[in-house]
Amino acid sequence: MHIPDSYLSPQTTVVMGAAMLPVWGAAVKKVKNNLTTKFVPLMAIGAVFSFVIMMFNIPIPDGTTAHAVGGGLLAIILGPWAACICISISLAIQALFFGDGGILAFGANCFNIAFILPFFAYYTYRLIAGNSEITSSRRWIGGLIGGYVGINMAALCTAVEFGVQPLLFHTANGAPLYAPYPLGLSVPAMAFAHLLIAGPVEGILTALVIRHFQASNPSLLNIMGNAGPVSVYRKLWWALGVLILLSPLGLLANGTAWGEWGLDEIEKMIGFIPHGMQNFSDKWHALMPDYGLPGLDNTLGQSAAVYVLAAIVGTALITGVTLLFGKLARSKNAG
Amino acid sequence: MAVPEWLLVPQEQISPNASIKTSFLKNRLRKVSFIDKTLEELTTVVRDEIFSEAIAGRDGLLQKINPAAKVVSIFILICVACLIRHIIPLLILNIWLLLLAYISSIPLSAFIKRVWLVVPLFTGIIVFPSIFNFIQPGTPLLSLFHFSQRIHFGPWVFPSVLAITSQGVWGAVILILRAGACISLAALLTYTTPWQSVLKALQKVFVPQIFVSVLEMSYRYIYLFLQSASEIFTARRSRSLGHTSTKEQRSFVSGAIGSLWSKAINLSKEIHAAMISRGYTGRPDTITNFRIRTLDWLWILFIVTVSALLIGGDRIFA
Structure with missing residues (x-):
C-alpha cells in the first residue's frame, strides 16, 4: 500500500501532507503529555517494531504469503495517537533509507497508513471490546474486525487518491499524467484485493497477537492505561464523516485543478489579476x-x-x- | 523399527544458504516457505545498508555536498520530476541522474539494477492494462482484435475493437520514466549519504527536533530488532521438519510478533532508565557541526537552474 513517488501529482501530495500536519501536531501533544520523558524511547521502539513486523511474511491458505501492516495492532496496544507517530516514523525510515514508498508521497502514505488505518482500527476495536475484561474474547474479536476495517479504510483512501489523478491531471488529448485508473477502476481493484486478502490477513494477525498476549502477558495489552470512553470522540467522528462525504463532491466539480488556474481564470474568479502574478508572467515572457x-x-x-x-x-x-x-x-x- | 512416514517426504528447503541467495523472481516462481522468505527480507535490509554505507564513504561528487543542501536538492528534483509532462525532458533528467551517479562513484551496474530492473517491472505491471482501450478509451494506435459486436460483460460494455491507445502508451511511458527518476533520486540520496547525516540534515531543514530524535533512535535499533527477528525465524527453521499447517504457521508468526513486542517494551524501559540516569530531561541537545560552504551554495544554485531549465523546456515543448 506504500505509494511510490510519481503516482500522485505534486498537488495531491501537498494537500495530503498539509492534512497530516495538524494530526502530527495533535499526536505529539497528546502522547507527550502522557509520557513525558518516556516519549522518545517508547515511540522509537514502537516505530522499529512497526518497521520489522511489516517485513514478516504471513502464510495464507493457498500456500503463498502476504504482508501485514500491523497498524491496527499498534493502535490497540499503544492507542491511535501513539500508533500514528510510530507508523509515521517507520514510513519515514522506509522512504528515506530503503526507497520503499515515496519521499514526496510521504504525506499521503502517512495519511492512509499512519492516520486512517490506526484510527479506524482502534475505534472499531473499542466499540466492540468496550469495557470488557482484558482476557475477554470481545477483545480479540474487536482486534479481528478492527484490523479488517482499518486496512480496508486505508485502501479506500489510497484508491480514491489514485482514482482522482486521471480526473484532475491529464493532457489536452486525455492521456493521464499520473496514476492512470479512474475511480471506477481503482476503487474496485483495491477493494477486491483488500476485502479478500489483505484485510483478513491483517484482522487475523491482530486477533492472534491479542490472543497471544491474553494467554501469556495480559498487561501488555494495557500499556497506556485505559483510554477514555468512546463518546468523547463523537464530535470528531461527525466532523470526519462530513469531510468524507464532502471530499468526493469537491473532486468531481468541473474546472481546472485547484491551484493550476491560468491568469484569466484567476481574473474571472476574483475579479482582478494579482499584481505580482501579472508581473511575474510578463518577466517570464520577456526572458x-x-x-x-x-x-x-x-x-x-x-x-x-x-x-x-x-x-x-x-x-x-x-x-x-x-x-x-x-x-x-x-x-x-x-x- | 520403521521409518516414520513424514520423514520420507521430501522437504521444501534443505540447504541452509540456497534460499537466501535466490532472487526475488525465483522465489515467486518456486514455493519457498514463509520462514525463508522472511529471513531473506530481513537479511536484504542489512546487506543493502552495508552496501550503501560503503558507497557513502567513497570519494565522489554527491558525497562532497553538504547533506542539508543535498536533501533540499533531491527534494526539489523529485518535485521537478513529478511536474514534468513530456517524454524528452524526463529522458534528459534520467540520463543526467545516471551521470550524477557515475561521478559520485556509485557502481553503475548496481544503480541501474536497483532502478531500471525494478521500475519497469513494478510500475510496468501496474500501468500495463491502462494502455488498452477496454480500460481507458482513447485514440487507437494499434488494433489487436476485431470482435463482431460490442461486448457486454455484466454492467460493463466494451467496444468491438481491442486496441492499444496512444494516450495509454504515452501515459504509461511518462509514468515509468517519472518513477525511474524518482527512484534514482532516492537512491542517489541513500547511496551517498550516511544516515546520521541525513537525519541531521532533516533537522536543519524543516523537520521538528522531536521527530528527528525519535527517527534517530529508531534507526539505531532497527538492526538489533532485525537480528532478534531473524534469530526467532532461524531457530524455528532449524527445528522444523516436514510440513506444518497454515494455521500452525500463522500462530507461530503471531507468537513471534508477540514476543518481539514484549522484548521491545522491556528494551524501551531500559533505554528510558539509561537516558534518565544520564540526565535526560525530555529536551535532547544535539551537536551539529555542519558548514555550508561555497560549493554547496553553488550546487543549490545549479540545481535550481537545472530545474528551471527542465520545467521551462517541458512547458514550452508542449
Whole structure:
C-alpha cells in the first residue's frame, strides 16, 4: 500500500501532507503529555517494531504469503495517537533509507497508513471490546474486525487518491499524467484485493497477537492505561464523516485543478489579476520570448529547429557544469 | 523399527544458504516457505545498508555536498520530476541522474539494477492494462482484435475493437520514466549519504527536533530488532521438519510478533532508565557541526537552474 513517488501529482501530495500536519501536531501533544520523558524511547521502539513486523511474511491458505501492516495492532496496544507517530516514523525510515514508498508521497502514505488505518482500527476495536475484561474474547474479536476495517479504510483512501489523478491531471488529448485508473477502476481493484486478502490477513494477525498476549502477558495489552470512553470522540467522528462525504463532491466539480488556474481564470474568479502574478508572467515572457531567437519568424520548421537547438545547448550546459562540479569536489578533497 | 512416514517426504528447503541467495523472481516462481522468505527480507535490509554505507564513504561528487543542501536538492528534483509532462525532458533528467551517479562513484551496474530492473517491472505491471482501450478509451494506435459486436460483460460494455491507445502508451511511458527518476533520486540520496547525516540534515531543514530524535533512535535499533527477528525465524527453521499447517504457521508468526513486542517494551524501559540516569530531561541537545560552504551554495544554485531549465523546456515543448 506504500505509494511510490510519481503516482500522485505534486498537488495531491501537498494537500495530503498539509492534512497530516495538524494530526502530527495533535499526536505529539497528546502522547507527550502522557509520557513525558518516556516519549522518545517508547515511540522509537514502537516505530522499529512497526518497521520489522511489516517485513514478516504471513502464510495464507493457498500456500503463498502476504504482508501485514500491523497498524491496527499498534493502535490497540499503544492507542491511535501513539500508533500514528510510530507508523509515521517507520514510513519515514522506509522512504528515506530503503526507497520503499515515496519521499514526496510521504504525506499521503502517512495519511492512509499512519492516520486512517490506526484510527479506524482502534475505534472499531473499542466499540466492540468496550469495557470488557482484558482476557475477554470481545477483545480479540474487536482486534479481528478492527484490523479488517482499518486496512480496508486505508485502501479506500489510497484508491480514491489514485482514482482522482486521471480526473484532475491529464493532457489536452486525455492521456493521464499520473496514476492512470479512474475511480471506477481503482476503487474496485483495491477493494477486491483488500476485502479478500489483505484485510483478513491483517484482522487475523491482530486477533492472534491479542490472543497471544491474553494467554501469556495480559498487561501488555494495557500499556497506556485505559483510554477514555468512546463518546468523547463523537464530535470528531461527525466532523470526519462530513469531510468524507464532502471530499468526493469537491473532486468531481468541473474546472481546472485547484491551484493550476491560468491568469484569466484567476481574473474571472476574483475579479482582478494579482499584481505580482501579472508581473511575474510578463518577466517570464520577456526572458524567453517563446524560446525563439529574435529575428526568426515563427514558422513551424524554424521554431522546431530552435527548440531542438535550445534543448541541446541546455543539456550540454547541464552536463558540463555537472562534470565541473565533479572535478571541483575531487580537487577540494585532494587539496 | 520403521521409518516414520513424514520423514520420507521430501522437504521444501534443505540447504541452509540456497534460499537466501535466490532472487526475488525465483522465489515467486518456486514455493519457498514463509520462514525463508522472511529471513531473506530481513537479511536484504542489512546487506543493502552495508552496501550503501560503503558507497557513502567513497570519494565522489554527491558525497562532497553538504547533506542539508543535498536533501533540499533531491527534494526539489523529485518535485521537478513529478511536474514534468513530456517524454524528452524526463529522458534528459534520467540520463543526467545516471551521470550524477557515475561521478559520485556509485557502481553503475548496481544503480541501474536497483532502478531500471525494478521500475519497469513494478510500475510496468501496474500501468500495463491502462494502455488498452477496454480500460481507458482513447485514440487507437494499434488494433489487436476485431470482435463482431460490442461486448457486454455484466454492467460493463466494451467496444468491438481491442486496441492499444496512444494516450495509454504515452501515459504509461511518462509514468515509468517519472518513477525511474524518482527512484534514482532516492537512491542517489541513500547511496551517498550516511544516515546520521541525513537525519541531521532533516533537522536543519524543516523537520521538528522531536521527530528527528525519535527517527534517530529508531534507526539505531532497527538492526538489533532485525537480528532478534531473524534469530526467532532461524531457530524455528532449524527445528522444523516436514510440513506444518497454515494455521500452525500463522500462530507461530503471531507468537513471534508477540514476543518481539514484549522484548521491545522491556528494551524501551531500559533505554528510558539509561537516558534518565544520564540526565535526560525530555529536551535532547544535539551537536551539529555542519558548514555550508561555497560549493554547496553553488550546487543549490545549479540545481535550481537545472530545474528551471527542465520545467521551462517541458512547458514550452508542449
